[in-house]
Amino acid sequence: MAGGKQARKRSANVRGLSCIFNNVDQKISVTRKYIEELQQKAAAVEKRGTTPRPGSNEIGRTFPFPSCQLAAGPDDNGDAPEDETPEAGLVNPFANDPPTFMSPGNGRMFYLGTSSNWSFTRRVLSLAHQHVHSEALPTESLIFEGTAYDLGWDGWRADPMTETPIIPSLDHALYLINTVKFRCGQLYHLFDESDFIRSLYSFYSDGARAKTRSLWYIHFLLILAFGKTFVERPSQGRKPPGMNYFIKSLQLLPEQHQLYSSPPAATEILCCIAIFYQALDCRSPAHNYVGQAMRLAMAHGMHTRMPVGDLDQHVVDRCRKIWWTVYILDRHTTSIQGLPQSIDGRFVQTSLPSSVGSSDRITTLCMHLKLCQSIAEINSTVYAVDGRLSRTFLLSTKTALSNMAGFADELNENFPLFLDGTDKGIPRTSAYLHLFYQQCVIVATRPLLFCFLKIRLESPETRLESLDKSRNVRNLIQMCLESAQHSIRILHGVNSQSLLETFLTFDLESIFISTVVLLMAPAIDPHLVNDHPRWLEKAYGIFRELVEAGNQVAKFRWSELQQLEQTMQSITQPKDKTRLNAHCENPEPAPRSLSPTTSHILAPMEQNSFSDPSLLGNGHSITAECVFGPLLTSAEMTALADSIELYDAEWVSNAVINHDIW
Structure with a gap:
């Protein structure tokens, strides 16, 4: 056994690769503080009692039609793998115990779900605001569900026959x-x-x-x-x-x-x-x-x-x-x-x-169902109900990415986007499916961004050293950022054809989560995104189109992102309050507080814009302005997922413990 290990080590050294072995009997050195923290956590687990792991309801199931096989995964019976016992788990930074709630100040409480895009942004904004201002984020500066539009109805059905709308011809x-x-x-x-x-x-x-x-x-x-x-x-x-x-x-x-x-x-x-x-909304x-x-x-x-x-x-x-x-x-x-x-x-x-209707409709439905299965797998494993991390977190991310790997080639083959400047238009359905795929990647990998943002806020002088300790973890963060860039690129192409969805939530959710990722990147490592200001301009350009089309939800989401950007700039550039966009006509920041009752009067997109409208015209290629690589193939996605080792999961777990990320 020892001889075989040495032979593999010599072979790896010849290829210039680092050697990582996951032997359980390997001796390691840890600090006394680390042992004491583990003992405290073990005592806390015993005091709370053991919570069974929620099962993965549908992962790995094959739909009952042969033309639409879905990705394999954990068993349907809900049994956890042996190495995912509660004692081996840690706490997910997005599933606080007790659960997290937030109130707009009117008495109603909103539950911050673990995998929610809205909830994720609130957590990031709260964390950053607390660090910069040493106080909790004021809820009156936030927009809550149901405040974007005026329904003009109190919900009661007193007289259903009044005010019958005019029926068109x-x-x-x-x-x-x-x-x-x-x-x-x-x-x-x-x-x-x-x-x-x-x-x-x-x-x-x-x-x-x-x-x-x-x-x-x-x-x-x-x-x-x-x-x-x-x-x-x-x-x-x-x-x-x-x-x-x-x-x-x-x-x-x-x-x-x-x-x-x-x-x-x-x-x-x-x-x-x-x-x-x-x-x-x-x-x-x-x-x-x-x-x-x-x-x-x-x-x-x-x-x-x-x-x-x-x-x-x-x-x-x-x-x-x-x-x-x-x-x-x-x-x-x-x-x-x-x-x-x-x-x-x-x-x-x-x-x-x-x-x-046609075989194309069948193919579309199959892919849609596969992506729905992926998002369900991510929700039920990466974002576990009881909030455990470690093997449930990073290794669950590995499993989810492995199951999604085959979708990349399938999407490119059956749903091409024609983003290379050809004279073919972008099919709206293809754009939607690609955006859904990128959203799955982002939702599966963005917990790492949150972890390293917390590390950055607590020990900025060591953040890069921490990030560089695991190349695989850095690769996952890079994948998350590139998925955000891909989404922006797709939406830019769709918008150039006047096919941007301005009422339904498809495109808004995609640009929202992508922009949050872009705003977090400089605080973690300024070199993670090439040409970062230009990508942010593109994202805000999409928001401008949505707002000008009358989407009130987009306007409010944009105002919240403005708050996040200003807070992040206070972290990354505490002595430089200038805006990212050199083309901005009005450098004054928008109001930091927009109450749900008055925010509709303001128009943040009109007060402050990061978008140059000339960049959104037909025929203007985003690839000519921003450095950007091609979409990962299925083989590359599989290789990246397979590269995640138990060592990486344990290292992330130790980082989470040391920085109290939950």
Whole structure:
């Protein structure tokens, strides 16, 4: 054995590689303080009692159709591997014990979910603000859920027949419906076209008033609401176009027992409501409506192998489309909220629909489901409920990246983006899937950025030494930053074709989490991102487009990022208060405090912009301005994931202990 180790060592030295062996009997030296801290933590664990590890509900499961095999992972039975016992775990810096809550000062408490993008930014901002100002972050300077838009409704259904919105002409309605199909149809099933259009013509030919108390009419109002927001420019107020249709649909929505009388249509309606609420930054109502849709669909057996012999083929296909839309929305909303998954994937037995339109639609749905599985795996392993780190943290990140590795080549082959300056346009669906993939990478790796930011704040003179102790950890941080750059590059290309999604949350979530990563990088290592100011300009340019399109949520997210940037600059450049952008016309910083009740009056994007509009024109290539490498291939992603050793996980664990990162 010793001879074999020496032979491998000589071989590695010839290739110029460092040798790392993970023998459990290897002798190491530690400080007395380290031993005392471990004893204290062991005592704390015994005092609290042992918490079982939450199982990974769906990881590793293969969907019941051969054309869409998903990545392998931990077993479905929820049993933890032997080396992931509670005694071997540490605390995740994003899952505090007790859980973290934050209040806007009005009495309501908001839970900061472990994997939530919103929650992650709040934690980073709070940490940095505490370091710079030696006081807690004031909540009145923050924007909370549900304050971006004015719904114009108190939520009560006192008189559902008042203020009926004006119904457009038949031609106009068809135009709005087709717009919704283009903007949403590739990703979600929101209505059954044949039944919906048949009822539409009947509605316009018969007495319209007689059908205004039907589920179809509610559904029709929701589709009109989406269509209006997609095609009309917003007004100066805080109500997006189509809001009156949306509110009227909520007022007419019947009680649960009535919804269960027509499960397919009712589930489609609930999905529409959830997506619209999500776009309004009402995350909790969106999550609630998806939960209702999930339970209604399950009660109807849509998650099972519905027998075609007993049911009409069209009905079965419709239910399959509905189910996978509910499934996708559930994974999205739980991830955005940072909450556990709603259903154990082992109980999902339904197949893909047989009539989704084309093989391309099947391929798109398969990839969408794979990415949803990945985000679910990350949420349930990297961000464990009880907050353990060590082998559950870095090695879980390794597993998640390994399972995602094959997606890179599959995305490039089946969903090319044409970002190399060719005359081909960027397909909107391809852009969405690539952005979702990059989001999975960022969410899996950004805990390391938080860890090293904490190290930087506590011991700035040793941060680079700490970061350089593990090349593999540095590589993961670099991967996180490059994924943020890839997202910005994709969004820049989409925007150049006027295809930026300005109402739904796809693009906003992507640019938001990417910009947070960019803002954190200089505090960890100024050399992590090449041409950092230019990349930040590009990110803020995307925010400008979203804000100018009337997206109130984007404006508020941008104001919060402004606070984060100013705080980070106080850390990295305490004697230099100048802004990053040399082209900024107004160097004065925007107000640091924007209350939820008055922030809509201000326009931070108009007061202060990091974007040069000329950089966003058609034909202007981002690759000509920013140094940027190609997307990692599947082989490279696999190699990077496989390079993570037990040594790296143990080293990160020791760093977390020494700096109290939780």
